[in-house]
Amino acid sequence: MKKYTLLMILLLIACITRAQDCLPDGIYFFTQGDIDNFQLEYPDCTRIGGDVWISGVDNLSGLSVLRYIGGNLDISSTNNLSNLSGLENLDSIGGNFFLTNNDNLINLTGLDGLKTINGEILIAENSSLNNLTGLDSLGYVNFFLIENNDSMTSLSGMESMTSIGQFIIYQNNSLSDLTGLEILESIFDFRVLENYGITSLAGLENLSTIQNSLNINGNMHLTTIEQLEGVSLIPNQVFIVYNPNLISLTGLHNITNIGYSCYIWDNFLLSDLSGLDNVTSIGSLLTIRGNASLVNLHGLEALSYAGGISIRENLSLVSLTGIDSIEAVSIDNLSIMDNPALSTCNVTSICEYIVSPNGVLNISDNAIGCNTPQEVEDACFVGFENKELNRSQYKIYPNPSSNYVIVETVALEPNTMITLSDMQGRKLIKTPVINHHEIIDITQLNKGLYYLQIKNDFSVNVFKMLKK
DSSP states (O other): HHHHHHHHHHHHHHHHHSSBBHHHHTTEEEEEEHHHHHHHHHHTTOOESSSSSEEEOOOOOGGHHHHHHSSOOEEETTTOOOTTTTTTTEEEEOOEEEEEEOOOOOOOTTTTTEEEEESEEEEETTTOOOOOOTTOOOOOOOEEEEEEOOTOOTTOOOOOOEEEEEEOOOTTTTTTTTTTTTOOOOOEEEEEEOOOOOOOOOOOOOOOOOEEEEEOOOTOOOOOOOOGGTTOBBBBBBEOOOOOTTTOTTOOOOOOSSSSSSEOOOTOOOOOOOOOTTOOEEEEEEEOOOOOOOOTTOTTTOEEEEEEEEEETTTTTBBBBTTTSOOGGGGGGGEOOOOOOBBOOOHHHHHHHHOOOOEEEESSSOTTTTTSSSHHHHHHHHOOOOSOOEEEEEEEEEESSSSEEEESSSSOOTTTTTEEEEOOOOOOEEEOSSEEEEEEEEEHHHHSEEEEEEHHHHHHEEEEEEEO
């Protein structure tokens, strides 16, 4: 009985030993011989505790016993490696996975059993890599960079990924769309940068959440982003920058709030901002710059809050119509510069901000009518000379005023009411007309434009009033 117990203990110790990680300091494979001799030199080593570096080899068949790598896996500069066959049993990588400068690598076949990478993925400068076939079982990845793979034509192989942390697709010039991402639902931070062959974002039809930022930059032949139509919230920033053939922002129409900044910059064929129709709030800065075909700002009519506004170097822009509804009190930085055709700046939001700027105010080098703050102010307040305003039996004076307004009426009509509203239609003061001279106290109002309505059973008269 004692011998049996001792035998069981020895077998248990042997099993535990085999289950433990080997090579805690990692291992280098610099020659094909290193790969071929691995199982002879390290029998029963299926779990490497440290990093694994592979370079200058022809095949990976000698690593077929590997199930786990605790550190990083780095495969680089393997000139004759066409796929990753030999790693079929690898289930998990505890650190990062780097795949770089493997000139003859065509796909990632061999990683089919890989389910978990706890660190980052970098797939870069593999000049013959066509697709990502082989990553079919991989789940969530915290950081994924696909960079400068000249022959990559699709992202097929990522069909099991529903969520990615930071995802960057950069300078893959044979990539025409994002086919392969059809199951992807959530990305924390998404960047599609300088992929010169890409024409659309096909493949993103099921993407519903971008938890941080969206950056679409420098994609020379991108014409549409309509595949982003399922995205409804971008808490941080939106960059739509230097996509010279982009003609429409259709695809962003479900977004209602952008938490920080929105940059629409150097999109030469973009003629309007339709697609942003439902955005009501931009937490910090709205920048519209260098969009040579943009004529007005239609598409921003729902926008009521923008921390700052910068409109610069839009060669065809003639009017700021579209940003009328932005509340002036939300703006702390206004810059309208170097728009050579821009002559109409006297929209409500800009007029109200000029009366009482909350911060920076720069208006210069635009067309006549919008070339200086004074020109814009003059256009805003045409008809607001400091004299009586007459309409039938009513006189409203002084206008502009800083403390009170007198409403003078010739004949007192029954049920006559005075209502003072802001430019968004919110009723601020309401009082009946009892005397021929009614005094309206406006000392508590913010500087800006207001509507003064006089209504009775027979008529309605509306005046604009300026609080200075």
